[in-house]
Amino acid sequence: MGLKNVLACLNSLVVEGIIQDYAIGGGYAAMYYDIPMITYDLDVLVVLPSEKDYHCLYDYFRRGGAKIEEVYIFIEDMPVQFLPNYISPLFNSAIENANIVEFEGLRTKFVSVEYLIALLLTAFRSKDRIRVQGLLNKASKGILLDIIKRFDNEQGLLHKRYKEVLAGS
Amino acid sequence: MSKVYYIKDTKKFWQARDKTRSILDGKRASSSYTEKVKVAEKLRLDAKFLKSGVIVSSKDRFANK
Numbered sequence: 311m312g313l314k315n316v317l318a319c320l321n322s323l324v325v326e327g328i329i330q331d332y333a334i335g336g337g338y339a340a341m342y343y344d345i346p347m348i349t350y351d352l353d354v355l356v357v358l359p360s361e362k363d364y365h366c367l368y369d370y371f372r373r374g375g376a377k378i379e380e381v382y383i384f385i386e387d388m389p390v391q392f393l394p395n396y397i398s399p400l401f402n403s404a405i406e407n408a409n410i411v412e413f414e415g416l417r418t419k420f421v422s423v424e425y426l427i428a429l430l431l432t433a434f435r436s437k438d439r440i441r442v443q444g445l446l447n448k449a450s451k452g453i454l455l456d457i458i459k460r461f462d463n464e465q466g467l468l469h470k471r472y473k474e475v476l477a478g479s
Numbered sequence: 480m481s482k483v484y485y486i487k488d489t490k491k492f493w494q495a496r497d498k499t500r501s502i503l504d505g506k507r508a509s510s511s512y513t514e515k516v517k518v519a520e521k522l523r524l525d526a527k528f529l530k531s532g533v534i535v536s537s538k539d540r541f542a543n544k
Binding site for chain 1: 489492495496498499500502503504507518521522523524525526528529530531532533534535536537538
């Protein structure tokens with residue numbers, strides 16, 4: 311099955327030392343915790359020691375003959391985007407605190423629902439707002455507010471967005 | 480875990496991401512009906528697979544909350 315093979319591929323990247331760790335976020339994580347919604351790509355947050363290793367990751371797939379379009383690497387016809395942990399402390403913490411989920415004997419990692427909401431509040435496109443609304447009742451408010459407090463910017467943007475979603479739900 | 484550093488200028492990264500997403504969205508939107516059905520069926524299968532997942536380990540990260 312396609313998705314299962316993609317998850318197995320992610321695990322093999324860890325085993326081979328191409329990435330140190332990973333966790334799935336984005337639309338597929340939202341689909342795991344909530345109802346299915348349209349999404350095309352798989353967002354994978356990855357732990358990499360440096361930007362050089364990020365390029366090595368793409369080289370690894372390029373050498374293997376994978377189709378690469380802009381930032382997307384196609385694994386089993388699935389456009390996958392790898393989001394390196396050094397981009398944001400929020401990414402890093404989301405990976406560190408991810409849930410281990412088992413599918414038909416295969417273990418993988420998904421960012422927790424609270425981190426997923428925080429990540430969606432960061433992107434905050436129309437579909438992200440809808441996803442946040444669906445996920446809020448599955449999250450611990452205390453944990454979510456703690457994450458927002460720790461990773462918000464000086465303007466309190468994440469908290470403002472969180473309040474905005476609450477007001478609209 | 481090795482040393483973690485954070486790049487200060489992430490603008491370029493997000494611009495590339497947004498540009499690529501926009502291109503992909505455009506491709507999907509202009510694809511044929513058959514292609515759209517194929518994507519919808521893939522999503523249905525993926526959603527079914529995802530619903531079979533069970534959390535086996537969760538960090539008790541904020542136990543006091």
